[in-house]
Amino acid sequence: MNASTTSRHATAFARRFDLRLPLVQAPMVGASTTALVVASCNAGALGCLGAGAMTAEKIAAEVAQIRAATSRAFGLNLFVLEPAAPDDATVRRALGAIDPLRAEFGLPPGRAPERYAPAFREQLDQVIALRVPVVSFTFGVLDAADVARLKAAGSYVIGTATHVAEALAWRDAGADAVCAQGAEAGGHRGTFIDAEKNPLVGTMALVPQLVDALGIPVLAAGGIMDGRGIAAALALGAQAAQLGTAFLPCAESAIANDWRRRLAASSDTSTAVTRAITGRYARGIRNTLMDRLEAEPALVAPYPVQNALTQELRQAAARADRGEFLSLWSGQGAPLLRGRQAGCGAAELIDALDAEWRAASMRASGFAALE
Numbered sequence: 001m002n003a004s005t006t007s008r009h010a011t012a013f014a015r016r017f018d019l020r021l022p023l024v025q026a027p028m029v030g031a032s033t034t035a036l037v038v039a040s041c042n043a044g045a046l047g048c049l050g051a052g053a054m055t056a057e058k059i060a061a062e063v064a065q066i067r068a069a070t071s072r073a074f075g076l077n078l079f080v081l082e083p084a085a086p087d088d089a090t091v092r093r094a095l096g097a098i099d100p101l102r103a104e105f106g107l108p109p110g111r112a113p114e115r116y117a118p119a120f121r122e123q124l125d126q127v128i129a130l131r132v133p134v135v136s137f138t139f140g141v142l143d144a145a146d147v148a149r150l151k152a153a154g155s156y157v158i159g160t161a162t163h164v165a166e167a168l169a170w171r172d173a174g175a176d177a178v179c180a181q182g183a184e185a186g187g188h189r190g191t192f193i194d195a196e197k198n199p200l201v202g203t204m205a206l207v208p209q210l211v212d213a214l215g216i217p218v219l220a221a222g223g224i225m226d227g228r229g230i231a232a233a234l235a236l237g238a239q240a241a242q243l244g245t246a247f248l249p250c251a252e253s254a255i256a257n258d259w260r261r262r263l264a265a266s267s268d269t270s271t272a273v274t275r276a277i278t279g280r281y282a283r284g285i286r287n288t289l290m291d292r293l294e295a296e297p298a299l300v301a302p303y304p305v306q307n308a309l310t311q312e313l314r315q316a317a318a319r320a321d322r323g324e325f326l327s328l329w330s331g332q333g334a335p336l337l338r339g340r341q342a343g344c345g346a347a348e349l350i351d352a353l354d355a356e357w358r359a360a361s362m363r364a365s366g367f368a369a370l371e
């Protein structure tokens with residue numbers, strides 16, 4: 001199918017980026033590769049690279065790879081973070097819980113790294129210099145001057161919101177669109193206002209509230225796994241659906257084989273939202289790592305400190321393909337993956353989503369005609 005085919009159902013967002021269907025392949029640190037982004041873009045979705053953990057140099061290299069393989073629009077995602085400067089006691093306390101787990105992989109006691117996360121300002125300047133077509137953000141909001149710099153560089157700016165106040169903050173800063181991240185979503189919560197309350201507004205409730213409050217395009221994320229979900233998101237007023245978990249089993253995704261197996265075996269109650277692994281609330285499949293670190297909540301350091309301190313352990317677990325010590329980020333919809341062929345390419349998945357979404361839209365308009 002020709003990726004540039006537009007449909008009578010296409011939204012303004014889909015038309016703007018010449019999408020075959022109103023679909024965003026979610027940016028996912030640890031899973032979204034340049035190959036996944038390119039395959040998604042070339043199949044007619046908006047492919048997005050999770051670049052929150054990359055240095056500015058790495059971002060430049062990966063953007064060059066994407067540009068060499070597709071002429072279509074693509075997106076890149078960053079974490080809005082202040083530099084972390086934890087005190088020694090915080091680091092020592094956190095390592096008190098992490099070191100015994102490191103020992104199980106033969107790793108020596110952990111130490112404070114030189115840097116807990118890449119420098120956000122350097123990442124942002126790089127992305128502006130690279131004139132990336134779509135740039136999305138999570139974990140915080142930019143000020144209006146930075147949004148204006150991005151727009152002057154030709155970027156379309158998307159902010160992530162988990163409740164109305166965050167969405168209004170992004171709109172007021174000048175964002176072009178907001179990604180509504182419902183509680184069902186896999187991975188880190190984007191929450192940055194009232195984060196200590198861990199607000200968990202579900203996608204079905206969040207999307208129409210943001211649509212009514214904002215007056216700028218809303219993308220729906222969280223629990224959307226198939227064409228029915230895309231049609232439902234559009235019915236709620238979203239201009240596109242952003243799917244993450246649905247892309248995890250794709251051939252181009254970077255996740256470990258044991259993560260794939262655990263996704264395939266998961267049920268609707270397999271995931272939990274925890275801050276024990278990284279210091280920031282995130283949804284993933286419950287495993288030994290989550291249980292062991294949750295057992296001592298007072299030892300958990302804030303993000304990105306805890307994230308950096310558990311990183312070597314999780315990397316060792318990935319090398320050993322031992323899912324019990326990975327961060328198995330996944331959404332509540334993962335069991336719906338069972339209808340799909342494991343390890344298929346993103347293009348095949350997008351073909352299926354397109355057919356399903358069109359069929360679901362036809363059914364919905366058929367019901368309307370019966371009224």
Ligand SMILES: Cc1cc2nc3c(=O)[nH]c(=O)nc-3n(C[C@H](O)[C@H](O)[C@H](O)COP(=O)(O)O)c2cc1C
Nearest residue numbers: 026028029050138185186187222223244245329331
């Ligand atoms: C493994 C994984 C990694 C993720 N990494 C990011 C990220 O780097 N940046 C971001 O904005 N969202 C990230 N997310 C959240 C997704 O963008 C999206 O909100 C979520 O996947 C949608 O819900 P779903 O998983 O139910 O489809 C991640 C999600 C997963 C599953």
